[in-house]
Amino acid sequence: MSIDTSRKISTSKLDEILQSYGCKKSNLIAILQKVQEEYRYLPEEALIYIGTKIEGLSPATVFGVATFYAQFSLEPKGKFEIKVCDGTACHVRGSMPVLNAIRNKLNIKEGQLTSENGLFSLETVSCLGACGLAPVVVINGKVYPQMTSDAITIVLDTLLKEEE
Amino acid sequence: METKSLSIDIKEEQKKAQELVKKQGLRVLVCAGTGCVANGSLGVIERFKELGADVSVLTDYDKMTIVPTGCHGFCEQGVLVSIPDKHVTYVKVRYKDVEEIYETHIRGGKPVERLLYTDPQSGEHIHKDENINFYAKQNRTALKNCGNINAESIDEAIAVRGYEALYNVLTENNPDGVIETIEKSGLRGRGGGGFPTGRKWRFTAANRGGKSYVVCNGDEGDPGAFMDRSIMEGDPHKLLEGMAIAAFAIGADEGYIYVRAEYPLAIERLRKAIKDAEERHFLGKNIMGSGFSFTVHIKEGAGAFVCGEETALIASIEGERGMPRPKPPFPANKGLFGRPTLINNVETLANVPVIILNGADWFAQMGTETSKGTKTFALTGEVNNTGLIEVPMGTTLRQIIFDIGGGIRGGKKFKAVQIGGPSGGCLTEEHLDLPMDYDSLIKAGAMVGSGGLVVMAEDTCMVEVARFFMNFTKNESCGKCVPCREGTKNMLKILEKIVAGKGELSDLDLLEELAHTVKEGSLCGLGKTAPNPVLSTLKYFRDEYIAHIVDKKCPAGVCTAMKKIVINEEKCKGCTKCARTCPVGAIEGTVKQPHHIDQEKCIKCEACLKSCPFKAIELQ
Numbered sequence: 001m002s003i004d005t006s007r008k009i010s011t012s013k014l015d016e017i018l019q020s021y022g023c024k025k026s027n028l029i030a031i032l033q034k035v036q037e038e039y040r041y042l043p044e045e046a047l048i049y050i051g052t053k054i055e056g057l058s059p060a061t062v063f064g065v066a067t068f069y070a071q072f073s074l075e076p077k078g079k080f081e082i083k084v085c086d087g088t089a090c091h092v093r094g095s096m097p098v099l100n101a102i103r104n105k106l107n108i109k110e111g112q113l114t115s116e117n118g119l120f121s122l123e124t125v126s127c128l129g130a131c132g133l134a135p136v137v138v139i140n141g142k143v144y145p146q147m148t149s150d151a152i153t154i155v156l157d158t159l160l161k162e163e164e
Numbered sequence: 165m166e167t168k169s170l171s172i173d174i175k176e177e178q179k180k181a182q183e184l185v186k187k188q189g190l191r192v193l194v195c196a197g198t199g200c201v202a203n204g205s206l207g208v209i210e211r212f213k214e215l216g217a218d219v220s221v222l223t224d225y226d227k228m229t230i231v232p233t234g235c236h237g238f239c240e241q242g243v244l245v246s247i248p249d250k251h252v253t254y255v256k257v258r259y260k261d262v263e264e265i266y267e268t269h270i271r272g273g274k275p276v277e278r279l280l281y282t283d284p285q286s287g288e289h290i291h292k293d294e295n296i297n298f299y300a301k302q303n304r305t306a307l308k309n310c311g312n313i314n315a316e317s318i319d320e321a322i323a324v325r326g327y328e329a330l331y332n333v334l335t336e337n338n339p340d341g342v343i344e345t346i347e348k349s350g351l352r353g354r355g356g357g358g359f360p361t362g363r364k365w366r367f368t369a370a371n372r373g374g375k376s377y378v379v380c381n382g383d384e385g386d387p388g389a390f391m392d393r394s395i396m397e398g399d400p401h402k403l404l405e406g407m408a409i410a411a412f413a414i415g416a417d418e419g420y421i422y423v424r425a426e427y428p429l430a431i432e433r434l435r436k437a438i439k440d441a442e443e444r445h446f447l448g449k450n451i452m453g454s455g456f457s458f459t460v461h462i463k464e465g466a467g468a469f470v471c472g473e474e475t476a477l478i479a480s481i482e483g484e485r486g487m488p489r490p491k492p493p494f495p496a497n498k499g500l501f502g503r504p505t506l507i508n509n510v511e512t513l514a515n516v517p518v519i520i521l522n523g524a525d526w527f528a529q530m531g532t533e534t535s536k537g538t539k540t541f542a543l544t545g546e547v548n549n550t551g552l553i554e555v556p557m558g559t560t561l562r563q564i565i566f567d568i569g570g571g572i573r574g575g576k577k578f579k580a581v582q583i584g585g586p587s588g589g590c591l592t593e594e595h596l597d598l599p600m601d602y603d604s605l606i607k608a609g610a611m612v613g614s615g616g617l618v619v620m621a622e623d624t625c626m627v628e629v630a631r632f633f634m635n636f637t638k639n640e641s642c643g644k645c646v647p648c649r650e651g652t653k654n655m656l657k658i659l660e661k662i663v664a665g666k667g668e669l670s671d672l673d674l675l676e677e678l679a680h681t682v683k684e685g686s687l688c689g690l691g692k693t694a695p696n697p698v699l700s701t702l703k704y705f706r707d708e709y710i711a712h713i714v715d716k717k718c719p720a721g722v723c724t725a726m727k728k729i730v731i732n733e734e735k736c737k738g739c740t741k742c743a744r745t746c747p748v749g750a751i752e753g754t755v756k757q758p759h760h761i762d763q764e765k766c767i768k769c770e771a772c773l774k775s776c777p778f779k780a781i782e783l784q
Contacts, residue, residue: 026501028483029466033425068485068642070467071425087387088582088618089544091632100769104747126469126636127387128426131544131616132199132239132551141428143202 009045013038018053025056028065032072041076042066070125078114078121080159083138087127090135094148098135099124101149105156119163167335171453172445174331181323189227190270192216193246195311197235197397198390198429200242204258205232208243211262228270231320234398234433236311237552238298241281244311246293253293254279284548284570297549301568303530304554305538306514307391310398315433318440321401327446329520330405333412334454342413343369346516348524350536355381355472355509356587356613356689358535358602364506365413367496371504372415378407378458379500379507381477382423382430385469386585387636389616391540392510394552396423396430399514400437404447404460406513409520411458414506419460422477425467434462469586469640473688474499474507476642487642488688509614511540531557535601539612545581545619548573558599561591565619576621580704584613586633586640587693589700590626609700611693625722626705627712631659633697641690648691651682655698664725667713676702721783724768728784733758735780742772742781 017034021027028050035046047066051059066072084090084099102108102122106115114121130136133145137152144155185191194200194209212230236244241255245265252275254265261279268276280289281296293299304310313320321327333342347362368376380403384392395403407419423431438460442448449457463481470476471486478500480486499505515537519527528536535557541564544550548570555564561581565571572578580590589610591598598604605611620629638652655678658671679695679702686692702709711717718726731742731751738756743749750766753759761772773781 024483026481026483029480030464033464033466065483065485068468068487069465072466088585088616088632089388089550091387092545092618092620092624092629125426125467126385126640127389128198129384129390129393130198130202130239131388131390131542132242133202134544134550136202143198145199145202 009039009043009049011049014046014049015053018050023054025054028054028057028062029069032062032066036072039076041073044074073113075113076118078119080120080139082120082122083125083128084122085126085128085130085134085136085138086124087131087134089131090127093134095124095135097149098137098147098152101152102137102156105153166337168337168454170331170334172331174328174452177322177444178325178328181319184319185323187227188229188231190247190249191229191231192270193231193233193248193312195234195236195242195244196232196315197239197242197311197394198427199235199239200244201429203242205243207259208245208257208262211259212266215263215266231314232316233313234310234315235394235552237307237394238296238549239552240548240550246311248312250275251292253281253296255281297570298551298553298568301555301563302553303538303556305518305530306395306402306511307398307540307552307554308518309402310394313399315398315400316436318401318437318444318446321399325521326401326517327405327441329517330408330412330446331452333409333520334452334456337454339369339372339413339415342409342520345519345524346413349519349527350524350531350534351512351515351519351527352535352602353509354511354515354539354615356386356584356611358612361508361512364496364508365410367494368504368506369414371497374503375418376414376416376504377500377506378411378414378416378419379474379477379481379505380407380419380421380513381472381474381507381509382421382427383465383472383477384424384427384510384614385472385640386587386614386616388544388582388585388618389542389614391542391552391615393427393430395510395514396421396427397433400430400434401441401446402514402517403434403510404437404441406508406516407460408447408451408458409516410506410508410513412456414504416506417457417459419458420463420481420500421460422463422465422471422481424465431462431464438462468642469636470642470688470690473690476688477507478505485642487644488690490687511615532599532601532604534603539600539615541600541615541617543569543617543619545617546573546576546621546624547571547619555600557601560597560599562596564600564617565596569619572619572621574621576623578619579622579624580620580626582618582620582629582697583616584611584696585616586636587611587689587696588613588616589696590620590629590704592704609703610696623720623722625718625720626701626708627659627662627718628720628722630697630701631656631663634659634694637690637694641694645685645687645691647682647685648687648694651678651686651691652694654678655682655695659698662709662712663723665712665716665723667709669710669713671713672702672706672709727768728763729761729766729768729770729773730782730784731759731761732780732782733760735778737778737780739777741775741777745771745775747771 048059051062137144243257245257246253351361352358468486475489476486495505540554634656643649736758743751750762
């Protein structure tokens with residue numbers, strides 16, 4: 001499987017999202033969140049389209065907002081979105097060895113977002129507020145508590161097996 | 165001002181709700197906060213429901229109800245199951261344990277000893293919550309209902325006096341009186357700044373007449389703090405009630421709750437709570453027939469720490485990049501969409517209904533001279549009982565870490581506690597008896613902040629911790645003002661250099677100089693407090709910096725650059741296992757001959773260390 005970047009942007013889908021938020025400037029963040037939910041990232045064409053449709057905005061402003069917030073990605077994310085919490089509590093209890101184990105296992109280098117096969121994307125996040133269970137890893141919204149490098153390897157093996 | 169009679173009698177509503185709760189029969193509370201859900205509480209709830217279908221056999225109750233609650237706070241021990249009528253709390257409950265609880269205790273009347281909390285000191289099983297040290301030493305005010313009610317049921321909230329404070333306020337119909345009460349209570353902002361809440365309300369109320377807003381700051385960005393998440397998930401109606409009271413006091417008719425996108429469960433519960441409250445006329449148009457209207461919207465954040473700063477938060481709600489704006493104008497005069505805006509943090513607002521119900525004097529008798537009431541702390545890191553606690557202001561660090569927290573895990577030695585996240589500082593052994601209040605902490609070079617307490621033991625490297633926080637603030641700096649943008653970047657560079665074993669003594673002076681410049685020159689709270697972790701570690705752990713720079717050693721054994729992994733030739737049998745394990749091929753040697761590690765290639769992953777059957781590989 002390779003990353004499908006050629007997927008055409010559907011303007012009717014974008015219009016639908018814009019309409020549901022009244023095409024309002026103050027709803028820009030919510031609109032971008034919906035678009036990202038749809039495409040798993042923010043395609044450049046979509047940003048330009050939104051920038052020309054909402055009154056008082058330019059594509060540059062939309063781009064500015066999209067690059068400001070950590071949640072938004074201009075690159076496609078994987079089918080499995082892995083978030084390793086590196087908040088203080090997780091850091092102190094060893095989130096870095098867990099992150100390195102994932103990098104080794106999936107062959108994702110530092111600075112790289114998505115694995116070559118487009119299956120996994122890997123990010124660190126500042127704090128998920130589940131500090132009592134540190135260190136935690138979240139994969140597609142599911143929280144995996146008290147992770148170790150061995151435990152996360154087992155989790156990834158299970159996911160890989162399911163994919164086969 | 166004349167009192168008003170409302171279309172709803174809250175006492176009647178309470179009676180009805182209490183009847184409903186009574187009809188539930190035996191209440192089995194299962195924690196469904198983020199932490200316990202991750203430990204499998206949804207499965208526990210399902211299993212109870214399957215078993216609970218058979219209700220006829222219960223002798224003293226004709227029915228049993230499984231109540232999914234918000235966070236109990238004792239996350240370390242999750243999943244927590246508590247049965248108040250039987251005075252028992254079970255810890256670490258898993259799917260497979262449910263049947264035993266049901267058969268042995270609920271039907272058989274005998275507690276399941278093995279699932280009770282074991283006191284780490286005495287080794288005894290403890291039945292009652294009130295005897296568990298973690299709970300016994302607390303004083304829960306803002307968190308009172310968290311973990312005791314079904315967070316998704318408005319009736320359960322009403323049964324424990326939910327919306328009674330709002331009812332009283334609307335009946336008395338005296339907005340200035342409300343502000344006076346809050347002022348008199350001595351409540352101060354719980355989000356970090358510690359600004360007197362009543363005074364903030366008065367400033368905003370001075371602009372009554374036109375359109376104004378109440379904004380709840382639920383952008384709990386400090387890594388290591390999760391009290392706001394717990395309140396939003398566990399008792400959302402208390403927050404909504406607090407907001408409505410604030411809106412009435414300052415004359416606002418619209419409100420926003422800004423919640424981090426990382427808290428999906430909180431967003432879901434708040435949405436439901438708003439809908440339910442509107443249906444029952446506790447929110448929305450013409451609340452309880454009083455003529456006062458207040459609608460609440462939820463705005464999801466998109467991951468930016470700086471949005472916890474109030475002017476940045478306003479920019480974000482308006483759909484812009486979340487960059488702080490210069491003050492003045494203060495939000496009280498010109499805030500959201502250019503209108504007067506009151507911004508309070510979640511915990512602050514959750515204290516409001518309690519103060520209205522019990523009176524300002526009741527609240528003010530808790531705490532210290534300048535810091536009144538209680539404060540929640542998120543206790544995490546190297547401590548036995550991690551979780552969320554609430555204690556009177558002025559409680560000492562020793563009481564929190566050793567009495568409530570049960571001491572340091574694994575019998576390690578206490579080293580420091582980082583308070584207030586990346587904006588705070590560290591406190592050491594000498595501060596263990598310091599009363600935790602706004603002013604004492606500022607004097608010690610730290611701050612209450614949002615209340616995150618990360619406990620660190622002897623094997624934590626303080627230089628690395630300072631680097632960690634600086635990396636965080638560097639990433640989160642919005643880039644608007646130069647001192648913060650460039651200063652954090654350069655401080656990080658120096659810290660990385662020291663951690664890598666390439667530091668020089670003159671770096672420390674430069675680091676200090678930069679820290680003071682950033683502190684004084686930055687526009688908003690993020691930059692003004694970003695140097696705190698550096699300054700406080702330099703103050704209390706300068707010897708660790710010097711060890712890194714002069715001796716090229718990390719006393720805690722954390723910094724990889726200063727680690728050296730070697731093979732003890734006397735112990736090595738030449739089994740080749742390590743050479744096969746090494747991911748970078750740094751180990752060489754022939755079979756049955758001692759191997760050795762090429763230090764140039766070694767990445768210090770310690771994989772060989774774990775693989776050696778003869779313990780011949782040593783960390784220096």
